[in-house]
Amino acid sequence: ERDKYENNDVAGVVTGLAWTRVGGDILFIESALSKGKGNLTITGNLGKVMKESATIAMEYIKSNADELQIDPDVFEKYNVHIHVPEGATPKDGPSAGITMLTSLVSLFTQRKVKKSIAMTGEITLRGKVLPVGGIKEKILAAKRARIKEILLCEENKRDIEEIKDDYLKGLKFHYVKDMHEVLQLALTKEKVKNAKKL
Amino acid sequence: ERDKYENNDVAGVVTGLAWTRVGGDILFIESALSKGKGNLTITGNLGKVMKESATIAMEYIKSNADELQIDPDVFEKYNVHIHVPEGATPKDGPSAGITMLTSLVSLFTQRKVKKSIAMTGEITLRGKVLPVGGIKEKILAAKRARIKEILLCEENKRDIEEIKDDYLKGLKFHYVKDMHEVLQLALTKEKVKNAKKL
Amino acid sequence: ERDKYENNDVAGVVTGLAWTRVGGDILFIESALSKGKGNLTITGNLGKVMKESATIAMEYIKSNADELQIDPDVFEKYNVHIHVPEGATPKDGPSAGITMLTSLVSLFTQRKVKKSIAMTGEITLRGKVLPVGGIKEKILAAKRARIKEILLCEENKRDIEEIKDDYLKGLKFHYVKDMHEVLQLALTKEKVKNAKKL
Amino acid sequence: ERDKYENNDVAGVVTGLAWTRVGGDILFIESALSKGKGNLTITGNLGKVMKESATIAMEYIKSNADELQIDPDVFEKYNVHIHVPEGATPKDGPSAGITMLTSLVSLFTQRKVKKSIAMTGEITLRGKVLPVGGIKEKILAAKRARIKEILLCEENKRDIEEIKDDYLKGLKFHYVKDMHEVLQLALTKEKVKNAKKL
Amino acid sequence: ERDKYENNDVAGVVTGLAWTRVGGDILFIESALSKGKGNLTITGNLGKVMKESATIAMEYIKSNADELQIDPDVFEKYNVHIHVPEGATPKDGPSAGITMLTSLVSLFTQRKVKKSIAMTGEITLRGKVLPVGGIKEKILAAKRARIKEILLCEENKRDIEEIKDDYLKGLKFHYVKDMHEVLQLALTKEKVKNAKKL
Amino acid sequence: ERDKYENNDVAGVVTGLAWTRVGGDILFIESALSKGKGNLTITGNLGKVMKESATIAMEYIKSNADELQIDPDVFEKYNVHIHVPEGATPKDGPSAGITMLTSLVSLFTQRKVKKSIAMTGEITLRGKVLPVGGIKEKILAAKRARIKEILLCEENKRDIEEIKDDYLKGLKFHYVKDMHEVLQLALTKEKVKNAKKL
């Protein structure tokens, strides 16, 4: 049985789209902060490339802390843990990049993620968003999971155009080129309830 | 020969339900504190995913120390060791997550675990409990081991409903969605005898 | 040719019982202290599970230092090395647990081990002793090696009862449930000659 | 579908030429700085030899900081991250050496990379540039990607001379022997917009 | 072609006996000190068990520094490197134990090794010497290499007694039980020329 | 196409002789210093034994700093990087030992390497030079590469004597027993141009 979209109550929880052996599915990226010395821990039965996505997202944020309005001191005073449920399923590939980035920025700013949105796309260190595969299967899974809006790389637009209109009903698409657009579209300006003071 | 429920005398010892090649069994999660610098050691012939469960449980607790009423200083002043007997049996998978979480919270608060209770369920970093497999075999093992109450993810309720009533006699089920419910149901307010002062 | 029991002159040397491809044998657990910062080194061509036993024994001792009457300062001021001769033979499994525990407590307290005793049993972090396999072969090896007393888990009693009485002549058995009993039976109150002052 | 040359707006982004199982392609080397203690992180699904290229480039720069007019303090006060999109493609080999070197010098000096240039060549610790393979395929990919100038090792000149003139139209070649020439040809004296003050 | 005994001019160089696929041979254990923080480095294409022998020798020395008349401060102020030429040949097994021990004690005391002596035997942490295999082949190699005296474990005496007397002419055997005897027989009281002051 | 001898302008660059699957070749050992804390980095697609050679060379130099007239402070204030081009070729074996040693001593003393010299030989921690294989192929490669003088272990003299005189014309051989001779023959007393002040 497939997962359903849940809510946007918690900082750092963002919905991604995954392409598995049994078709598309949604997945959740979760992240958490605890007092520490700047360590990054990654769990969820992830392969090398997916772990690298987390490292790239973290480094992009550190390198662009000023414009993201994040006090760089938090990178040294807290440990960050990124987890991708469900542990029994091995996961790999670069397509959770923008989801991880959004999760971490939500975590560091304690800003709420937009409601009913999901996303898929590779990130680069310079802030570009790259296209990913399995778009059709991911879109079908998003609908089943009651997602309303989807964030994709502009270069994945052609993949959407090849899908029958019926399948796309009720979904709104946003095509992005870089991480600024991702964050502007995915994060609200509102803080989560009981936002942590970092 | 299968294991039996023992007692709830020691902080950090919690009974889990496992699904092995030879059917269901109960297992014990043990944890211990010693003076140190915040290291986490995990033993018991565990695979990668089961070790990740321990890391997630630990991080969840650190990240929610306030509401769990745990002084965050203990995370830096003590080392934590989690062990799952019996070393000759390789163990893996995410289903000991809630058992590990309960073990660690019992350890850090020195609160007694509820008597004759066992549990199985995956945990996530945001505090959600996820369903796990092998429910029927685990329930049979729990009965044999003289367990009285069982904690499961709400989404595993359907698995229980498919089991013949005869097999369920004498067992009380609690279905949970998140870690707060787990801890409220699994931990008493009483401290263990000779509770450590942390 | 098989090993023989030697003596109890040196702190930290304890006789265990092993089950190898060529039958039972005795083995020696040796441990040594040197000035350091609390590192634990384990040698002797050991597999993962047997190394974990050493870690569990060490952690149990740290966690119960008070009642074992060990000044916790020694854990930070000394390095501990555990070695299991003979390097050419790969060794694994949890059954040296109580032997390692006894070795380390003898080392930290400089108390003499009881004369002509051997033991086999898995340890847990909470101090319970678990049953192990290969009992018949181990008992035969113990006799050949001129052992007089044997420490076993209570749950291994049935294995002894299945052995012909003739084979058991001259051996005295002690069945234990937890580590307190192990230490009470295996360690004398006498210090070794030239005991180190820790 | 193959990649296209993009622009030279960002410090540390340099265009390389790669030889893959499906023919030539361009690739981007990205690098970023963040406050830190001199760690080097390398991502992009890279093999051992390609990671070594990054280490060699970094070490060459440290060892020749004076003539490169880089304040050696930055090596201790910042972490460097080098990434090579696209994560789904494993990459290896020494031919990205001069591209990585150019990327890092651009990063440390915040100087703009020359417009529409791409490069391929192995680097050595003493600053020599070595020839690499797959030149024909790389040149074809460069043209498709709208590259105008190409930097190669002098010893690769013979490979260019074996390519039909038609294929080379619109491309300008620079043949180099050492890293000084690479940097002189590849980097402008202009700083990037919003150059970081290191 | 096989190796020859060389000399005893350098502290830390000791001759061992090895058993290889092509018969017996002698080997040299070399060790060196340099200013440092107590690290132990081991080279020479050695397997896990042979590396463990070096660790055991080092730990035995640290643990018995007093009676070996070694100032324990040297263990923290120097790094130790143990090397076994020849790098092209993989080497493993526990039989270089007493050779490594002798090498390290010679190094730390700067005492000269006895002339024309070679040795083979496993060491234990408590200071016992254990028998090893391949004795006949090792003895033949020792003769060819112009060794005059050989140190063996007492339990290897029977192996010598099975060798024809002709083969043993010109060789003097010393049988030992523990490391004290090894050191007494293998090390002279004389310091090496240009002895380091530690 | 094979490599050619280059020059002796740069400290730390020394020419070695290698034996590869496709015959003999020359190779360059490069080394570089940068401000640091005494780390040793080794690149060039090297196997375990060849990396060990670098470690042994480094340790020999540290251990004999006085007679090599190197201020031991440099070992703590600088990082050393050893690189062996060309990254696409895996390399292993002990025969680059004397080349690595010469490279490092040239680096630490900033002395010029002798012109047109190449070398091959294993090193030991006590300073002895050992013979290596593939001599004939290496000599042929040296001639092709315009080498004039060759440094070899004395025990490799017999290999040279088996080569036809015609092949040896124009080559001068130096046979050595220990590292002192290597350094005396391979290094000039002149400093390189722009020598670093360490």
Ligand SMILES: [Ca+2]
């Ligand atoms: Ca799912």
Ligand SMILES: [Ca+2]
């Ligand atoms: Ca601040």
Ligand SMILES: [Ca+2]
């Ligand atoms: Ca069991």
Ligand SMILES: [Ca+2]
């Ligand atoms: Ca506090």
Ligand SMILES: [Ca+2]
């Ligand atoms: Ca034995």
Ligand SMILES: [Ca+2]
């Ligand atoms: Ca004290």
Ligand SMILES: [Ca+2]
């Ligand atoms: Ca591409």
Ligand SMILES: [Ca+2]
């Ligand atoms: Ca400065």
Ligand SMILES: [Ca+2]
């Ligand atoms: Ca030899």
Ligand SMILES: [Ca+2]
């Ligand atoms: Ca002293």
Ligand SMILES: [Ca+2]
């Ligand atoms: Ca070459």
Ligand SMILES: [Ca+2]
């Ligand atoms: Ca000085």
